Amino acid sequence: MKIYIQLFVLLFVLNCKPKDNLEDVRILSTEIIFSEPKFSEIQKIENKNKGIKYTKSYNIGLSKDYFPEIDKYEFAQPIIYRRDTTNLDTEISYFFTKNDSIIRLIEYSWNQDEKKKSFIDDLYEFNKKIISKKLAQSGIEKSEKIDYWWQKIVRWDNDSTHIYSFIFGIEEGQRTRIIVRFKEPT
Numbered sequence: 001m002k003i004y005i006q007l008f009v010l011l012f013v014l015n016c017k018p019k020d021n022l023e024d025v026r027i028l029s030t031e032i033i034f035s036e037p038k039f040s041e042i043q044k045i046e047n048k049n050k051g052i053k054y055t056k057s058y059n060i061g062l063s064k065d066y067f068p069e070i071d072k073y074e075f076a077q078p079i080i081y082r083r084d085t086t087n088l089d090t091e092i093s094y095f096f097t098k099n100d101s102i103i104r105l106i107e108y109s110w111n112q113d114e115k116k117k118s119f120i121d122d123l124y125e126f127n128k129k130i131i132s133k134k135l136a137q138s139g140i141e142k143s144e145k146i147d148y149w150w151q152k153i154v155r156w157d158n159d160s161t162h163i164y165s166f167i168f169g170i171e172e173g174q175r176t177r178i179i180v181r182f183k184e185p186t
Contacts, residue, residue: 032108032127034134034161036182039101042079042094051081051092062095066179067105073097075104088112088123108178120174124167127178128154131163139165159183 031049046053060078062070078093088110095105112120132138139154153166160183167176 032130032134032178033106033180034163036160037103039096039103042103046081046092049081049083051083054080054082054091056080060093062105066107067095067181073104074099076101078107088119104182106180108180109175110177111175120167120169120176124152124165124176127165127176131156131165131178135163139163 031045033045037045045051060080062075064070067073074097075095076098078095080091080093083090083092091107091109093107093109094103095107096103110120110123128139128141135156135158137156137158139156141152141154143152144150149168149170151166151168153164155162155164157163162181162183163179165176165178167174169175
């Protein structure tokens with residue numbers, strides 16, 4: 001009899017767990033930064049968003065796809081934070097140059113493996129709407145499918161930023177990113 005009571009309590013507790021759905025994952029706590037923050041503001045931004053500083057055990061670099069003028073700068077190891085947005089981890093990486101600590105690029109990153117309910121497509125579309133609304137312009141979107149993988153990329157440009165978001169998928173899961181690259185003042 002005691003085992004049945006424990007089993008009942010366990011099942012009751014598991015049923016009270018919040019359900020995974022897009023409303024829970026709408027990245028409500030993820031503030032996308034559209035204007036270049038100062039290096040000294042990172043901690044304040046992340047405290048506001050309950051970010052937890054995270055260190056990777058290897059060096060992280062940028063590619064020319066992310067930052068075409070990469071050869072002009074020497075970047076430091078990015079400052080990385082993780083934010084818990086219900087059933088999805090959000091990772092934010094602040095890339096800055098060594099000599100002047102100017103933040104040149106921010107990457108927002110979400111991954112999902114095949115074992116979880118698939119909502120990365122919805123998250124990508126949601127992010128695209130947020131950015132298009134904020135910039136008051138539709139982005140230019142391209143799609144590509146090759147063998148076992150596919151991707152969509154959407155780009156926006158204005159006077160101060162170049163933003164692109166992409167979604168990439170294979171059988172093992174999906175990922176989506178938002179890249180905010182700040183332009184040099186003219």
